Amino acid sequence: MHTATAERIIRPARNIFGSLRLPGDKSISHRYGMLAAFAEGTSRFTNFSTGADCASTLACMQALGATVRKLDNGTVEVTGVGGSVTPSNQPLDCGNSGSTMRMISGLLAPQQGSFTLVGDASLSRRPMERIRKPLEAMGARLTLTDGHAPIHIAGGPLQPIDYTTPVPSAQVKTCVLLAGLQTAGETTVRESVRTRDHSELALRAFSARLTRTVNSVSITGPQALHAIDAAVPGDISSAAFFLCAAALFPGSSLILDSLGLNPTRATLLDVLTALGAHISVLNLEDKNSELVGTVQVSSPPEGLRSTTVSGALAAQLIDELPVLAAIAPYTSGGIRIRDAKELRVKESDRIALVARNLRAMGAEVEEFEDGLDVPGGQTLHGATIDSGGDHRIAMAFSVAALRAEGDTLIQGADSAAISFPEFFDLLDLVAER
Ligand code: S3P
Numbered sequence: 001m002h003t004a005t006a007e008r009i010i011r012p013a014r015n016i017f018g019s020l021r022l023p024g025d026k027s028i029s030h031r032y033g034m035l036a037a038f039a040e041g042t043s044r045f046t047n048f049s050t051g052a053d054c055a056s057t058l059a060c061m062q063a064l065g066a067t068v069r070k071l072d073n074g075t076v077e078v079t080g081v082g083g084s085v086t087p088s089n090q091p092l093d094c095g096n097s098g099s100t101m102r103m104i105s106g107l108l109a110p111q112q113g114s115f116t117l118v119g120d121a122s123l124s125r126r127p128m129e130r131i132r133k134p135l136e137a138m139g140a141r142l143t144l145t146d147g148h149a150p151i152h153i154a155g156g157p158l159q160p161i162d163y164t165t166p167v168p169s170a171q172v173k174t175c176v177l178l179a180g181l182q183t184a185g186e187t188t189v190r191e192s193v194r195t196r197d198h199s200e201l202a203l204r205a206f207s208a209r210l211t212r213t214v215n216s217v218s219i220t221g222p223q224a225l226h227a228i229d230a231a232v233p234g235d236i237s238s239a240a241f242f243l244c245a246a247a248l249f250p251g252s253s254l255i256l257d258s259l260g261l262n263p264t265r266a267t268l269l270d271v272l273t274a275l276g277a278h279i280s281v282l283n284l285e286d287k288n289s290e291l292v293g294t295v296q297v298s299s300p301p302e303g304l305r306s307t308t309v310s311g312a313l314a315a316q317l318i319d320e321l322p323v324l325a326a327i328a329p330y331t332s333g334g335i336r337i338r339d340a341k342e343l344r345v346k347e348s349d350r351i352a353l354v355a356r357n358l359r360a361m362g363a364e365v366e367e368f369e370d371g372l373d374v375p376g377g378q379t380l381h382g383a384t385i386d387s388g389g390d391h392r393i394a395m396a397f398s399v400a401a402l403r404a405e406g407d408t409l410i411q412g413a414d415s416a417a418i419s420f421p422e423f424f425d426l427l428d429l430v431a432e433r
Helices: 026-038 052-063 098-108 129-137 170-181 198-205 236-247 267-275 312-316 321-330 341-345 350-360 391-401 413-418 423-430
Strands: 007-010 015-021 042-046 067-070 076-079 113-118 141-145 148-155 162-164 185-190 210-213 216-221 229-231 253-260 278-287 290-298 306-309 334-337 366-368 371-374 384-386 408-411
Touching (some): 007 391, 015 236, 026 198, 026 236, 052 067, 052 413, 098 113, 098 148, 170 198, 198 210, 236 253, 236 267, 236 290, 236 391, 236 423, 267 306, 321 350, 321 371, 350 366, 391 413
Parallel strands (some): 042 229, 162 185, 384 408
Antiparallel strands (some): 007 408, 141 148, 185 216, 253 290, 278 290, 334 371
């Protein structure tokens, strides 16, 4: 049973050892939940994400007429609205979840009725112009509040679009595809860096037809979606905290099974390999076009080396960069991160918070507009960490704390529940003290 407490003390560990199966991927769960709620028929999902973000998606879809039930065995059962939602007279609460807000906007813009989307303080600071632009180009009527939520949508039929995303964003791509799904004619999204492609794979699993090239995806609407039964692969962005923790301890060994290994998400495995960690991947399987496998990680006796993450790599690793930066002081040559300006507009300004918390632990770090330089060969001490209410900051510094001298206090530790409520319990299971 996991408990959510606002503060957690993390004691240093001697080693990381064990075997875990992680809850379902957040990105895939959002998409399966949203598409199932929009489709015809009843879908059933095992290993659905336990995070609060995906609960926000399900709650919004319930408010729009879908039925969601959690069965005793943990299966999430969703009966869809068959392509037309019931407008809700209450605002739809997206909580902390940018994915919910941006993707649902695309789903709702072509629907009949008016909709209001709201979020918590963090989500209400995040940029929403990026979805207003393409949706307005399709003819949608969207009102933002100074570029942010609350978002008001006056829904109605749209025109197709050929859109090139200015910032790499799977959420924006998905928003346009979900509007295109319901719009007569061919809608195309082009991107310079290939972002996670769970929407493309999920749409096909729900029986939509779409065409893809190396840097574009096109969908011809309108099309109906049909219910599926699926197992959600374990979340590799949650696994990142454990993979990085294991990489810190020579002699560690950690096995993660049923882990999602979609190539647009698995870049961390390459980066850890470049740092010198030993990674093996076993039992690869295809589940609804998502790759799933077992990953074993162990650390070399000589410790981790150094690496640079920039360009396309930065976009593909965007959710894993906080934990990579947090373990960087323990490498021999440090980690350099660039082209990651998007980190500043996530659940918090992750560049500023990583730099501040590394310094609180006594580390040297240089902050740039689009990244960080974290020198290696440093010794860190326990400190009080301000997570800023950001789940990935809370978990990243819990990992850094494992190799620090003395205890670390994580403030806002309960934010881990946004994506990974089980995090602290599982960390206690594999951290040897
Ligand atoms: C996500 C896409 C990424 C990522 C977020 C989840 C998704 O955001 O940071 O945690 O599920 O599509 P952007 O699409 O804004 O880059």
